[in-house]
Amino acid sequence: MTTAEKYVTAAYLVVLAVVLLYVVLYAFKMARLTRQIDELAELRARDAAPPQTAAPTQRARPARVTRQ
Amino acid sequence: MSLRNSAGPAAALGAFALLLGGIALAFLWVPNDADQGFSQRIFYIHVPVALTAYACFGWGAWKALRLLWTREQRYDLESYTAIHMGVIFGVLTLVTGSIWARISWGVWWSWSEQQLVLFLVLFLFYSAYFMLRYSTDPGPRRANMSAVYALFGVVLIPVSFLAIRLAKNFIHPVVFTRDGPQMEGTMFLTFCVCLAGVLALATALYQTELAGKRLDVKLRELRESLS
Amino acid sequence: MSAYFGDVAALARKDLLLELRARDTVPAMLLFVVSALVVFRFSLPTEASDLAATGLLWIAVVFTALLGLTRAFAAERDQRLLDGLVLAPCDRSAIWLAKGTSVLAFLVLAEAIALPAFALFFSPIGWETVAAFALADLGIAAVGTLLAAMAAASRARELLLPLLFLPLVIPIVVGGVGASVEPDPGRYLAFLGLYDLVFAILAWASFEYVVTE
Numbered sequence: 001m002t003t004a005e006k007y008v009t010a011a012y013l014v015v016l017a018v019v020l021l022y023v024v025l026y027a028f029k030m031a032r033l034t035r036q037i038d039e040l041a042e043l044r045a046r047d048a049a050p051p052q053t054a055a056p057t058q059r060a061r062p063a064r065v066t067r068q
Numbered sequence: 069m070s071l072r073n074s075a076g077p078a079a080a081l082g083a084f085a086l087l088l089g090g091i092a093l094a095f096l097w098v099p100n101d102a103d104q105g106f107s108q109r110i111f112y113i114h115v116p117v118a119l120t121a122y123a124c125f126g127w128g129a130w131k132a133l134r135l136l137w138t139r140e141q142r143y144d145l146e147s148y149t150a151i152h153m154g155v156i157f158g159v160l161t162l163v164t165g166s167i168w169a170r171i172s173w174g175v176w177w178s179w180s181e182q183q184l185v186l187f188l189v190l191f192l193f194y195s196a197y198f199m200l201r202y203s204t205d206p207g208p209r210r211a212n213m214s215a216v217y218a219l220f221g222v223v224l225i226p227v228s229f230l231a232i233r234l235a236k237n238f239i240h241p242v243v244f245t246r247d248g249p250q251m252e253g254t255m256f257l258t259f260c261v262c263l264a265g266v267l268a269l270a271t272a273l274y275q276t277e278l279a280g281k282r283l284d285v286k287l288r289e290l291r292e293s294l295s
Numbered sequence: 296m297s298a299y300f301g302d303v304a305a306l307a308r309k310d311l312l313l314e315l316r317a318r319d320t321v322p323a324m325l326l327f328v329v330s331a332l333v334v335f336r337f338s339l340p341t342e343a344s345d346l347a348a349t350g351l352l353w354i355a356v357v358f359t360a361l362l363g364l365t366r367a368f369a370a371e372r373d374q375r376l377l378d379g380l381v382l383a384p385c386d387r388s389a390i391w392l393a394k395g396t397s398v399l400a401f402l403v404l405a406e407a408i409a410l411p412a413f414a415l416f417f418s419p420i421g422w423e424t425v426a427a428f429a430l431a432d433l434g435i436a437a438v439g440t441l442l443a444a445m446a447a448a449s450r451a452r453e454l455l456l457p458l459l460f461l462p463l464v465i466p467i468v469v470g471g472v473g474a475s476v477e478p479d480p481g482r483y484l485a486f487l488g489l490y491d492l493v494f495a496i497l498a499w500a501s502f503e504y505v506v507t508e
Contacts, residue, residue, distance in 0.1 A: 026276065039291075192462040199459075212504040212508070217445070220438075223493060234470070
């Protein structure tokens with residue numbers, strides 16, 4: 001390959017490289033966003049769950065006390 | 069604020085087809101330039117990238133104008149994304165232009181290359197745009213200031229171009245010309261395909277980036293409302 | 296219309312009176328520009344031409360202007376007066392015009408010392424250079440005042456203003472240096488006039504958006 005051909009190809013490859021770099025960075029961003037969505041889903045589940053999990057323990061404790 | 073990305077996939081598909089076709093044409097079909105030989109083929113990627121950068125800055129300025137006109141905050145994100153894309157393509161213009169200078173004149177930089185110098189000035193200007201955004205707290209105030217700055221940028225483009233044209237007398241005499249006055253048919257077609265491809269690429273990147281930024285904002289709002 | 300200019304006059308008079316009493320910005324600018332010229336004298340090799348020195352004069356003035364602009368909104372920012380000004384029942388662009396006028400006044404005062412100093416240290420300057428500086432001052436004041444307001448609203452303040460200002464001042468430097476050294480200054484002076492017109496209109500129209508939400 002002549003010098004000119006090398007440089008021309010390099011120019012096109014630089015454009016390709018930047019686009020691919022963008023894809024890589026975007027993949028990281030997607031991973032971060034997915035993690036945030038999972039955290040939010042967990043937060044929401046935790047907000048919705050407490051009323052049901054608290055009641056059984058309240059019912060159980062008095063029962064144990066009276067048996068003693 | 070809609071998260072739907074309707075134009076994204078279409079633009080990406082178009083970019084794929086057009087850019088692939090354009091690069092194939094540029095390397096395999098188009099004949100060598102009579103004066104500059106093989107190295108002239110850089111033209112088919114360098115000039116479309118430069119024009120796309122201008123288009124991105126123009127689009128960003130248009131969105132900025134819409135923001136100031138309607139005060140709708142969604143235009144802030146759109147203007148910011150467009151300028152972000154413009155800077156990316158601006159850097160690509162500088163790199164491909166530098167490579168072309170290296171081939172043509174053996175130097176990596178040339179002050180007599182008016183296009184390159186103009187892009188250097190614009191790169192400095194729009195880099196300061198990001199500094200402005202990062203050092204101001206988010207909100208309508210930052211959106212307004214960014215929009216005004218984007219408008220200044222688009223006015224700076226022709227003014228700087230004039231300035232650089234004037235400056236060439238005492239910076240560096242212009243010795244070389246780059247393109248012939250007309251392009252023959254095959255070259256013009258290849259150029260158009262490459263230009264369409266790069267514009268489609270910019271559109272696809274813009275849509276993707278915008279969707280990502282909007283998702284960020286929406287997630288932050290959700291998180292704040294839940295905690 | 297006369298109320299508008301009345302507001303501008305009142306605001307400008309306030310700034311000029313403040314400076315007259317405090318006397319901090321203009322003396323600092325004067326000292327800075329003369330010191331810079333002396334530093335340039337030492338930094339230029341002995342065979343350096345007058346052309347190079349003229350270029351450095353323009354740089355000295357640009358950075359002196361930056362010094363003055365950094366102070367332009369300092370008082371308002373520190374004492375939160377900018378919000379009060381904005382609440383005042385006047386057109387916000389009047390604030391820009393008034394501030395720009397006082398910045399222009401400080402710059403002209405600084406140049407009144409800088410240009411004779413340059414003539415003394417380096418080489419005499421002609422009418423084209425003075426005309427170029429006059430036109431350039433208008434552009435610097437117009438654009439610089441708006442950018443100073445932006446920088447004042449950010450967290451970075453003094454760090455941000457040079458970054459915003461320098462790319463926009465490149466055409467002014469080109470026009471100014473060109474008019475000072477080229478044999479045909481007319482084109483460069485006309486270009487400076489164009490820059491002033493375009494950016495002054497843009498700054499006047501958009502200042503409102505910079506200071507409000």
